[in-house]
Amino acid sequence: MKVKVGINGYGTIGKRVGYAVSKQADMELVGVAKTKPDFEAYRAKELGIPVYAASPDFVPRFEKVGFEIVGTLEDLLEKVDVIVDATPGGMGEKNKALYEKAGVKAIFQGGEKASVAEVSFVAQANYEKALGKDYVRVVSCNTTGLTRTLNAIKDYIDYVYAVMIRRAADPNDIKRGPVNAIKPSVEVPSHHGPDVQTVIPINIETMAFIVPTTLMHVHSVMVELKKPLTREDVIKIFENTTRVLLFEKERGFDSTAQLIEFARDLHREWNNLYEIGVWKESISVKGNRLFYIQAVHQESDVVPENIDAIRAMFELADKWESIKKTNKSLGILK
Amino acid sequence: MKVKVGINGYGTIGKRVGYAVSKQADMELVGVAKTKPDFEAYRAKELGIPVYAASPDFVPRFEKVGFEIVGTLEDLLEKVDVIVDATPGGMGEKNKALYEKAGVKAIFQGGEKASVAEVSFVAQANYEKALGKDYVRVVSCNTTGLTRTLNAIKDYIDYVYAVMIRRAADPNDIKRGPVNAIKPSVEVPSHHGPDVQTVIPINIETMAFIVPTTLMHVHSVMVELKKPLTREDVIKIFENTTRVLLFEKERGFDSTAQLIEFARDLHREWNNLYEIGVWKESISVKGNRLFYIQAVHQESDVVPENIDAIRAMFELADKWESIKKTNKSLGILK
């Protein structure tokens, strides 16, 4: 028997999670809810995915252009075991009452506050905490990225200071700027540090900046170590960490552009780079301080987490069994 | 018996043509020549494609990092029937002597002068002219884009004036700017008009501008008609033209970003959009003037042309048989 999955919000994250669900033997994609009949809605229909209006208010938009919908979100909720809420940040909290009323489990994304769910989730760090839960929050792309590498070395961490250089807008979003400026978050430290702490209990502070690019976020990470680690140790650890890949500048990985090109060369769907990319040459230990630079593909790194969260919530598999299944189904290299 | 194909220059165009060759039943990819062992070279090796050094001068680069090569370009030339030259603009002309010496046919790209080859080629416009030829030039991405739509209405054209808004750099190229300026080509009219005339004999003038984006070129086309055409006629013609797609702003195709997103949603390899995208709402006729706006994916629109050129040069198929085979193999929609 397969877990019946619905998706509310079929944009950047929603459509990728939908695709990933369709690749799992133990899940079934029952339908997706959208606010408007744009090309992503037409694509869903082409793929045979039932499309629902995200609320009765939006039904006229679909009717106007003759786009047939199956029903509304409430209809979809009747047919599913779990809903993946991939609506814009802050809306998930408002939607939660609907999910509770329908008696379905729900996964929220990182744009929601931690309090929306019972657990904030990164599979390789705390899969077990989500076992059997009804409400799970997959943390943001940046928090997921920090957690993946820091969790791997967490026994060595005294303190982490990470500077996050964020993309201004996703490739498909042409409304947001800036076009030609650097925008700091003057909230110092930024909220990303505490967000990591909702998953793993480490001492971390962060600062954040927005810059005019669409491809990836980049993190400059500095770790003060409480016990010795060499550069070679860290390389070995990251080589053995799932959903983390090392990239060598020597092979032409000069910027985020080449990391995305790597995903394109693999023919990954939507050039998804589910893995966190760490520049191998950047890994450096000076005294008790470890430095490294990593890049996060904001459109896709949380996708496997959503799949693993579903398995945990329905106790379909244990941690490593789930991670392996998800990885294999999505072509994640390790 | 399959045509044996080699590729000299395995970058943006070369790797795509290599992929396309590997999808053809009547062709075989024998090897590719590269100047350096970057991640694209490693990817070729992973895919089982024999890698050659583009010249003996480059062999040490490969040896230095322990990247095993099969030989050099001259070795590759001995094994192939045709070489696709996908080297940077202007180098093809210099390479031609090598190809002549080896007695292999050669395809050049649009960065070369028309005089490098016997025919300048866009399959749907002049496939027949390349039949049996030894040297064919596939014209540039922009010229291909203009030719595809203009050829479809060529009997109606008195004069064409096209303004080309060009991307500054490919997504994988981080060296070129501008970062924040518009750069006109003050050569007026630009060289693109005469280049179209190497394929179809129409009266055309063009102007060109470079802007800070990486995704696609955009063309603003104005046609003075010599006999009447309505908006509906043009829509019908373009709907029936191969390698041209209509996109509706009403469905959310607001910019080049959404056209690329469409290709990503299709899970096209490298988000290739082999087809020229015309905004349906932009097609407009006022008096004897037709206007439309189209976008060109500079990384991929010439890829099917390279495949068709090979078929013509070896007389493997007639025009529409070749176009159909190529389209089907690459998932080109029509």
Next chain:
Amino acid sequence: MKVKVGINGYGTIGKRVGYAVSKQADMELVGVAKTKPDFEAYRAKELGIPVYAASPDFVPRFEKVGFEIVGTLEDLLEKVDVIVDATPGGMGEKNKALYEKAGVKAIFQGGEKASVAEVSFVAQANYEKALGKDYVRVVSCNTTGLTRTLNAIKDYIDYVYAVMIRRAADPNDIKRGPVNAIKPSVEVPSHHGPDVQTVIPINIETMAFIVPTTLMHVHSVMVELKKPLTREDVIKIFENTTRVLLFEKERGFDSTAQLIEFARDLHREWNNLYEIGVWKESISVKGNRLFYIQAVHQESDVVPENIDAIRAMFELADKWESIKKTNKSLGILK
């Protein structure tokens, strides 16, 4: 006696018009109305300019941070002869009732519909039409740019087709995108052509595109001539046209960046380039078609027009006397 001028909206255009007013011997800047106490408000205060709240609703914002205001817009209107409305597009129309009630003349900007005023204005084209008028609309930066050069050759024009490549956001605006895409206006022809016709009666059609840059708009202009003109004629005409400057690529004017650098080298306030910049090498005549490329500094080209409009409305000077005074006061080169 000086004309008493107030300014409603002290942003990109408002602050420049305020500065320009302060440079005129026959005008007095009485005060400016703002919606919030940002750094531009503090700068006004430093310069000794009385600051008013744009409406009673905004007073608390100023009080909250202890920024002393003189009163509200209605108070300002009591003290002025004319108000320059430099509020965001569409708001001028709503504000007009206030101006009428106060019995003050008003100048609107190009973001308003032509119907908001008695005349749409570009000084060198139709100064006389604004003489004695109560409501004048200074047309948009793009329309002003097209009108300046086309008016100079209007007797030769049979038809104009202009493609406008527009900056995405002003340098000071970090909210708008796109970051990495080209966005066409699929309204074809665009509204800019008819807007030029509100000033000069020529046959013109336009198309418009938005690209990720902040510096200037660029226009690719094609004119079908009804009587002969040579390249040299056009150069001579533009050399003798006020508020139009020729720039030579040969001297390093490769893009909009160098035109702005020219204004910076002149130590123009805010690097204002009040003049329309035409690339000299781009001026070209082929048969009966004239081509040229021009750039428009969207932040400043309409500023002298606002000053001339005031003079016309109060009949302070005739056309060329006003233009000369304005030019001299702002360092406009010719």
Next chain:
Amino acid sequence: MKVKVGINGYGTIGKRVGYAVSKQADMELVGVAKTKPDFEAYRAKELGIPVYAASPDFVPRFEKVGFEIVGTLEDLLEKVDVIVDATPGGMGEKNKALYEKAGVKAIFQGGEKASVAEVSFVAQANYEKALGKDYVRVVSCNTTGLTRTLNAIKDYIDYVYAVMIRRAADPNDIKRGPVNAIKPSVEVPSHHGPDVQTVIPINIETMAFIVPTTLMHVHSVMVELKKPLTREDVIKIFENTTRVLLFEKERGFDSTAQLIEFARDLHREWNNLYEIGVWKESISVKGNRLFYIQAVHQESDVVPENIDAIRAMFELADKWESIKKTNKSLGILK
């Protein structure tokens, strides 16, 4: 008697230093050397500045367009007491032999190695060390920026970790990218830390990234304190530090764009922001760690340093007398 100053390289830095020299009562700008007759050369001539060819090799370029030059660099060196070398990075070292041969003192910029000069210089940190010296290196824009704020708190510093988010190209440079990517320097820590140590002996490590913007560099600074400092202490110290300004997000300083707008509102020549801008709200102390964010106007922050270096080399004034004179002449606020 005035010090006779020549400038070799009249680009971004050279033209600003030339302007600054012309504003000093104790200096005289004797001439500038250029490689080509571009618009910056014509502007120099308009301003009455004698223009020399940077080498005999470049004379034909000037002759070709009829641009009269006074002579070559060697002629200029005969007339000056000191040459400011503002040539591209690495060329200063090659030029040094010429300066030695001519027996003139020389100032180099931060693109040169420290070994080119007797002292690496930031006026407020080590003016005295340059007294009477023949060769002084004004450090780079980034090093100057870090030194200004860190020098002010140097007694409290145990360790500094700074992440530098660098602009890709200057506003006037359209050749360099990236257009849409983040490029890390994988040399970790980067060379900027040791460069600060050529001026002040503090324990500092840095990392550097290049992003697609032209306006300013931004630094995310974290300081581990060896004795307590409060947020208020730091604000007071920076308020009393010359060439450092605090900017409040509350007043609309949301990004580098608004800092540049501030300089434009001041009608600073070329929108120079000679001062390092620190976001007031970003100053934060958590335990023994101080955080702050600053922005550096790469085109101008080193300009006052060049002037002060000249005064020190000729012992024209003591440190604070020189800084005050320079500040006053350039409108530096404090």
